[in-house]
Amino acid sequence: MNVRKIITVVEEILTEGGRPVSPAARVAIVAAVIENPWAGQGFVEDLGPGIEDNASAVGELLAPRVMAALDAPAEAYGKAAIVGLNGEIEHGSALIHTLKFGDHFRKAANATTLLPAVEKRGPAGIVFDIPLKHITDATIRSHHQTVEVRLADAPHPGEIVIALAAAAQGRPQQRLAPLTTEQ
């Protein structure tokens, strides 16, 4: 796996709707900008070997870093694959939609649910939203949230950005009735 740079974003919300959020709501994102393992090879039918070589390694790189950046137990989480313009979205999906990738984060966060994801192709500096849901029960409505990210200068056409996001809480000022009240 060839990594060009690793980016950490930490967002803290201290007031929302004009009211204090205490403690501040924290969301952390860590992204690795890596070379697309299938760049320049034309249409590759079998993505298996590239997945084998890269998916676990990038998961292992990102999971401890996003937990360290959050500096708190994760309650919600999500993931992203942003493919540079010369690649297929399938290449990004290949690296993040495998247990080899996600289990590193699940283990680090004591999580059990599927990781919500964004997969997208675009130029360097593209804005993308990472969806997050609760780490053990994806129906917990208070924790449905999204964080917006833009990385300067990535992904280049032959690169893929792989990112993990973790939130220490649900939405700031969350106050919707739980799903069970409507069932």
Place this chain on the structure above:
Amino acid sequence: MQEVSRFGADITIRKLSLYREETVTEAGQAPARPACRASVAAVVTNPWAGTPATTDLSAAVSELAPPLARLLTDRLIDALGGVDRIEAFGKAAIVGTAGEIEHGGALIHTPYFGNLVREFLQGESIICFADSRADAGETLVVPMWHKEHAATRSHYQTVSARVPDAPRADEIVVIAAASTGPRPHPRIGDRTTDPAITAQILEAVRS
């Protein structure tokens, strides 16, 4: 907000955003001295939004700027692994559309911010800067140079800062930035190695 009250007045911050990047490889090669660059942005209400151009800015500056300097530099030092690791610095402001650029300048260009950022980051140089007036979510590229020797060419570099939903029209995003080293592969010389160049010398070479 608790962190802010440790120094100066209590001020209300809506949001804080840290952006840190470490270069693992550049042009396919690991840097001899890998550097981490970071920006920290705080979203505050513009205390002067909607006021006339004759408004005296000084009172609010001495209230607001010192705690911002403290908070932003604390976060930078924490994000970059200690003040001793920081070699370059910069600062910036993005003013929402109901304010003047002068309002952003008021928060970053006076001793109440600049002197304190320099002191907290243990620098001596003038701090280079960028400013803009923009809608929420616009990226600002923040310039940095060496914190003790501003003319050190290897340390001329930038880092981006962006808060997705700020500044609102009546807000200001105040930013401090720092780097732990030079550009990934600096190789454009320095003042000490430069040949003497003037227009006259270049003309003489061509003729």
